Amino acid sequence: MKELPVTGSSLEAVMGQLRALQVSDADYHNARTWGLIYNAGPDVDAMLQAAAGHVLLENALNPFVFPSLREMQGDVVSIAAHLLHGGDDVGGAMTSGGTESIFMAVKTARDRMRAERGIVKGRLVIPRTAHPAFIKAAHLLDVEWVHMPLGEDLRTRASDLERLITRDTVLCVGSAPAYPFGMVDPIPEMARIAAEAGVPFHVDACLGGFMLPFLERLGFAIPPWDFRVPGVTSISADLHKYGYAVKGASVILHRPKANMRHQVFLFSDWPGGIYGTQAFLGTKPATPIGAAWAVLHYLGEEGYLRLARETIDATRRLIDGVAAIDGVHVWGEPDMTVLAIGSRDQDIFAIGDALERHGWHFDRQEQPAALHLMASPRHRLVVDEFLADLAAAVTHNAGTSTRAATYGDDVSAEAAAEGF
Numbered sequence: 001m002k003e004l005p006v007t008g009s010s011l012e013a014v015m016g017q018l019r020a021l022q023v024s025d026a027d028y029h030n031a032r033t034w035g036l037i038y039n040a041g042p043d044v045d046a047m048l049q050a051a052a053g054h055v056l057l058e059n060a061l062n063p064f065v066f067p068s069l070r071e072m073q074g075d076v077v078s079i080a081a082h083l084l085h086g087g088d089d090v091g092g093a094m095t096s097g098g099t100e101s102i103f104m105a106v107k108t109a110r111d112r113m114r115a116e117r118g119i120v121k122g123r124l125v126i127p128r129t130a131h132p133a134f135i136k137a138a139h140l141l142d143v144e145w146v147h148m149p150l151g152e153d154l155r156t157r158a159s160d161l162e163r164l165i166t167r168d169t170v171l172c173v174g175s176a177p178a179y180p181f182g183m184v185d186p187i188p189e190m191a192r193i194a195a196e197a198g199v200p201f202h203v204d205a206c207l208g209g210f211m212l213p214f215l216e217r218l219g220f221a222i223p224p225w226d227f228r229v230p231g232v233t234s235i236s237a238d239l240h241k242y243g244y245a246v247k248g249a250s251v252i253l254h255r256p257k258a259n260m261r262h263q264v265f266l267f268s269d270w271p272g273g274i275y276g277t278q279a280f281l282g283t284k285p286a287t288p289i290g291a292a293w294a295v296l297h298y299l300g301e302e303g304y305l306r307l308a309r310e311t312i313d314a315t316r317r318l319i320d321g322v323a324a325i326d327g328v329h330v331w332g333e334p335d336m337t338v339l340a341i342g343s344r345d346q347d348i349f350a351i352g353d354a355l356e357r358h359g360w361h362f363d364r365q366e367q368p369a370a371l372h373l374m375a376s377p378r379h380r381l382v383v384d385e386f387l388a389d390l391a392a393a394v395t396h397n398a399g400t401s402t403r404a405a406t407y408g409d410d411v412s413a414e415a416a417a418e419g420f
């Protein structure tokens, strides 16, 4: 068991130890990691370090003490709202990530429907492919949930909503796109059905929020999903994914913005004073705020368009390359830069094992079994090498794998007992 060292170390010594700990970490600098990291290149890395370092110790818990953090969060929310075609009636807040944005969407809908309709125990209707953060939020907020089934084509069917919406439904959800197969749900039809039932509709654009708008501007056919769609009442969009900010940055947007009153928390009967928060966190790190604000200004529309172009080009080459390899295929029809590779006649996880021996990293998923890849701009440099390794793994028939599908942390009973 590790104990606090009695004496301190020099900066050089500590950094040496830290680097030594990282030897087994995924090599994202060379774009061998198809998830978790969204690397826009060394210039953006340096800019993020400078901006994050500059606000390192500030605290957004009380933005009146640090008005710059208040202003930067306002700018980020406003830029996101504008990008997603929200008008003056859209407002929101920065959060620590997609999970918190989704939590706030569920909490806001629950409290609003409680206030307006007297619904005590609410219910969510969520696509099978929606992120588990919705289930987590439902669990923590004591809201029930029901899954929409997935069609043969791996798509969500809007028509299923009609029968699944009940009197106690407080929120329906669609994704733009959903993580597993990278496809955008039929948002206009789903939002219309929800609106007709008087139920709020959330679009989870944690992945697509800062990618789809630029692909649309580049001329790609993107199915409608943002605030231009009537009936959409909230959207989550992660800055720490295709916004290229440092981790800990997302936005939750509401329409009308008056719904924010169901999101905020206020407690005034405390000897410590009035406690108010816009979202979940108390003490709120300034680094993701400063870095998100800075990267939006550093890149501008021009920069995001360039990065979107690079990423979609890498994705298209990847999709075409997979199609050209006999024995593997892409599941569904990805709308963006996220995809899943499967195999009908081989163990795709064994192919994954072979690729990992070449230093590649990706998530694995089941139903159906697949390797999950999220492209980012730097992947354009390695697509050919990846495809060659994939083709070789398929040719050599990798056998069977003992590894399971994973996305997050190890929370097995044994791991939980061990702690960290």
Ligand SMILES: *Cc1c(COP(=O)(O)O)cnc(C)c1O
Residues within 6 Å of the ligand: 096, 097, 098, 099, 100, 102, 131, 133, 175, 177, 178, 179, 204, 205, 206, 207, 238, 250
């Ligand atoms: C990443 C992601 C989330 C959750 O966001 P975190 O930032 O990991 O908490 C939610 N929905 C989708 C579609 C995502 O890709």
